[in-house]
Amino acid sequence: MNPMNYVYLSAVLFSIGAAGVLLRRNAIVVFMCVELMLNACNLAFVTFSRMEGNLDGQVIAFFVMVVAAAEVVVGLAIIVTIVRTRRSASVDGANLLKY
Amino acid sequence: MNSYVPILVLGALSLGFAVFSIAAGHLTGPRRFNRAKLDAYECGIEPTPQPVGGGRFPVKYYLTAMLFIIFDIEIVFLYPWAVSFDALGMFGLVEMGLFILTLLVVYAYVWRRGGLEWD
Amino acid sequence: MNTGLTLAAEFETPSVEYRLLAPMLIVFGVAVAGVLLEAFMPRPFRHETQLGLAVAGLLAAFASVVMLAGDYSVAASGSVAVDGPALFLQGAILLMAIPGVLATAERKVDVGGVFAPAGSSTPGSPAERLLVAEKITQTEVFPLLMFAIGGMLLFPASNDLLTMFVALEVLSLPLYLLCGLARRRRLLSQEASLKYFLLGAYSSAFFLYGVALLYGYAGTVRLSGIAEAVSSEAGNETLLLTGTALLTVGLLFKVGAAPFHSWTPDVYQGAPTPITGFMAACTKVAAFGALLRVLYVGVGGLAWEWEPVIWGIAILTMGVGSVLALTQTDIKRMLAYSSIAHAGFILTGLVGTDAVGADGELLGVSSVLFYLVTYGFSTIGAFAVVTLVRDAAGEATHLSQWAGLARRSPVIAVVFTFFLAAFAGIPLTSGFTAKFAVFSAAWAGDARVLVIIGVIMSAVAAFFYFRVIVLMFFSAPAPDGPSVVVPSPLTTVAIAIGAAVTLLLGVFPTYVLELAGLASQFVR
Numbered sequence: 057m058n059p060m061n062y063v064y065l066s067a068v069l070f071s072i073g074a075a076g077v078l079l080r081r082n083a084i085v086v087f088m089c090v091e092l093m094l095n096a097c098n099l100a101f102v103t104f105s106r107m108e109g110n111l112d113g114q115v116i117a118f119f120v121m122v123v124a125a126a127e128v129v130v131g132l133a134i135i136v137t138i139v140r141t142r143r144s145a146s147v148d149g150a151n152l153l154k155y
Numbered sequence: 156m157n158s159y160v161p162i163l164v165l166g167a168l169s170l171g172f173a174v175f176s177i178a179a180g181h182l183t184g185p186r187r188f189n190r191a192k193l194d195a196y197e198c199g200i201e202p203t204p205q206p207v208g209g210g211r212f213p214v215k216y217y218l219t220a221m222l223f224i225i226f227d228i229e230i231v232f233l234y235p236w237a238v239s240f241d242a243l244g245m246f247g248l249v250e251m252g253l254f255i256l257t258l259l260v261v262y263a264y265v266w267r268r269g270g271l272e273w274d
Numbered sequence: 275m276n277t278g279l280t281l282a283a284e285f286e287t288p289s290v291e292y293r294l295l296a297p298m299l300i301v302f303g304v305a306v307a308g309v310l311l312e313a314f315m316p317r318p319f320r321h322e323t324q325l326g327l328a329v330a331g332l333l334a335a336f337a338s339v340v341m342l343a344g345d346y347s348v349a350a351s352g353s354v355a356v357d358g359p360a361l362f363l364q365g366a367i368l369l370m371a372i373p374g375v376l377a378t379a380e381r382k383v384d385v386g387g388v389f390a391p392a393g394s395s396t397p398g399s400p401a402e403r404l405l406v407a408e409k410i411t412q413t414e415v416f417p418l419l420m421f422a423i424g425g426m427l428l429f430p431a432s433n434d435l436l437t438m439f440v441a442l443e444v445l446s447l448p449l450y451l452l453c454g455l456a457r458r459r460r461l462l463s464q465e466a467s468l469k470y471f472l473l474g475a476y477s478s479a480f481f482l483y484g485v486a487l488l489y490g491y492a493g494t495v496r497l498s499g500i501a502e503a504v505s506s507e508a509g510n511e512t513l514l515l516t517g518t519a520l521l522t523v524g525l526l527f528k529v530g531a532a533p534f535h536s537w538t539p540d541v542y543q544g545a546p547t548p549i550t551g552f553m554a555a556c557t558k559v560a561a562f563g564a565l566l567r568v569l570y571v572g573v574g575g576l577a578w579e580w581e582p583v584i585w586g587i588a589i590l591t592m593g594v595g596s597v598l599a600l601t602q603t604d605i606k607r608m609l610a611y612s613s614i615a616h617a618g619f620i621l622t623g624l625v626g627t628d629a630v631g632a633d634g635e636l637l638g639v640s641s642v643l644f645y646l647v648t649y650g651f652s653t654i655g656a657f658a659v660v661t662l663v664r665d666a667a668g669e670a671t672h673l674s675q676w677a678g679l680a681r682r683s684p685v686i687a688v689v690f691t692f693f694l695a696a697f698a699g700i701p702l703t704s705g706f707t708a709k710f711a712v713f714s715a716a717w718a719g720d721a722r723v724l725v726i727i728g729v730i731m732s733a734v735a736a737f738f739y740f741r742v743i744v745l746m747f748f749s750a751p752a753p754d755g756p757s758v759v760v761p762s763p764l765t766t767v768a769i770a771i772g773a774a775v776t777l778l779l780g781v782f783p784t785y786v787l788e789l790a791g792l793a794s795q796f797v798r
Contacts, residue, residue, distance in 0.1 A: 246288070
């Protein structure tokens with residue numbers, strides 16, 4: 057199978073995540089969409105790694121996973137604080153800062 | 156410059172399509188509102204009743220989950236190191252020792268600040 | 275395509291040059307030590323110890339940057355470049371971080387400091403009131419700041435895109451948290467934190483997908499490898515162009531350039547003010563450093579393709595920043611739009627790729643380096659002044675509350691006027707020399723239209739700075755207006771450092787300009 061198809065799949069996943077960030081209203085779901093984007097990147101890295109014949113891409117995927125986990129922790133901490141304050145995780149609710 | 160022409164054409168097409176479909180929907184579609192349209196879509200049936208406010212569970216689960224993720228994921232660095240332990244030798248051992256030491260500092264912090272206590 | 279066997283044969287043990295990485299290692303070491311202090315030191319001693327440790331660490335790191343000067347090479351198996359721009363920016367970040375940290379540590383202006391006693395406590399809850407009554411000071415901000423500074427040191431020095439991505443996250447994650455910890459106006463602060471986090475994570479995903487595509491193009495994430503692939507015109511051009519575009523989006527988000535600026539005003543307004551100053555100065559320096567390295571070293575062979583884009587973005591950024599700043603009624607928001615406008619001016623200098631000075635220095639790089647230093651110090655000083663104008667609810671940031679400030683505190687009004695004059699680019703302030711440098715670099719790089727637009731935009735921008743000055747000096751103060759608090763020496767020193775550098779670089783810019791010129795060559 058042509059490995060380029062995996063790159064197309066990763067582009068599709070990335071676009072779904074990017075659209076999700078813009079369209080969804082719940083902070084947790086927005087955040088899950090960002091994670092989907094990061095994992096789409098991982099798929100692209102691993103595929104290119106196989107196509108190029110070197111292991112760099114796979115090592116990068118490890119680093120991305122760790123960074124994503126750190127991001128999850130910071131993000132969840134922020135979102136949980138907001139939920140406890142406002143009793144809602146909607147990104148539309150956070151509208152005190154504008155113009 | 157030629158390599159940009161397809162991008163421009165695609166951009167124009169997608170813009171046109173977006174404008175067309177929004178305008179067409181606006182002009183031709185009937186406007187009938189009912190409650191079902193405002194509900195979350197769940198396979199075409201009435202959504203299952205949820206607890207009031209979506210249901211809550213203790214925030215402690217999040218804390219534990221966060222701590223678990225952050226300590227658990229660091230293991231991905233240990234596997235490649237273990238596989239190439241012979242080739243990396245003393246250098247790898249020292250670097251990995253420093254890495255684990257940093258994690259231990261964080262662990263000590265979590266423990267001292269009460270992150271591991273359930274109550 | 276069995277890769278495992280071929281790779282085992284060419285395995286080479288990686289190396290870490292601790293001496294070359296000393297500035298970053300010192301800062302990260304101090305950060306880790308700070309975490310340990312938080313765990314084991316009794317609370318009453320923490321604040322002073324953490325502050326002393328942080329400042330000592332920054333000074334030691336700066337000393338090691340100075341010792342490395344002139345000794346250019348790559349470290350850590352080629353993933354970190356220790357060269358002129360990297361060392362210059364590292365030195366700048368460390369020097370700016372010192373007033374930044376001092377202003378952050380202020381405890382006299384607001385009893386207990388600018389941060390909430392515990393970030394996790396719900397605003398207005400009995401638990402929070404108890405903590406406030408006990409006058410508990412948040413000290414975890416010091417390790418967080420040091421981690422952010424460490425990431426900022428690594429960001430402009432990263433010689434491969436993976437290191438750059440990790441540095442980006444290391445500098446961003448602590449900043450997301452610091453934004454949400456303000457003592458006053460907790461809801462605004464938490465909202466700023468959420469927005470910054472979601473948009474920051476979104477942009478770093480774009481950055482990462484750009485890295486993935488460039489890896490697919492060149493087979494390596496090393497900047498020099500990508501440059502080689504570009505010059506040999508091997509590989510798939512679509513991957514290269516799309517990858518570069520996505521990567522640039524991620525970086526332009528961090529510098530706050532339009533159309534990726536929408537987070538800037540919200541975050542700058544909501545974050546605790548000393549953090550805003552620190553973030554505005556140091557993040558911008560680090561992110562422009564990384565942008566310079568990617569555009570000049572990585573895809574320098576593609577300059578013909580990206581220069582027009584940066585052109586457009588520079589014009590848009592200057593326009594959006596200058597025009598929208600006119601409509602602001604909040605001083606922090608106004609400074610945020612001013613920071614967007616400044617990002618546009620800096621991008622102007624970046625366009626002068628083929629401008630070479632008399633001694634062979636790259637004018638595009640050296641003017642950007644110089645501009646970053648001047649802008650950073652003025653910004654930290656200006657935001658530190660904002661923390662001093664207060665009423666019962668905390669900082670009085672609405673512009674109408676600043677009316678007639680000169681009658682309440684002539685000194686503060688004069689100092690703030692000086693910073694605003696520097697932002698506007700009035701002669702005898704550092705802002706003038708910096709604007710002159712970037713515009714002449716762009717002029718030498720044949721971007722004349724851009725320079726003319728830049729000059730017009732700085733005139734527009736000057737208008738809203740002068741509106742504030744007129745408001746402070748020639749309006750009658752409101753009867754229940756805010757008062758100007760006399761701060762502890764910490765904030766005073768921070769403001770003094772900002773003002774002194776702004777004046778020095780305005781009157782005697784030669785030395786730093788020459789230094790920036792000497793430091794304008796990248797190691798490849």
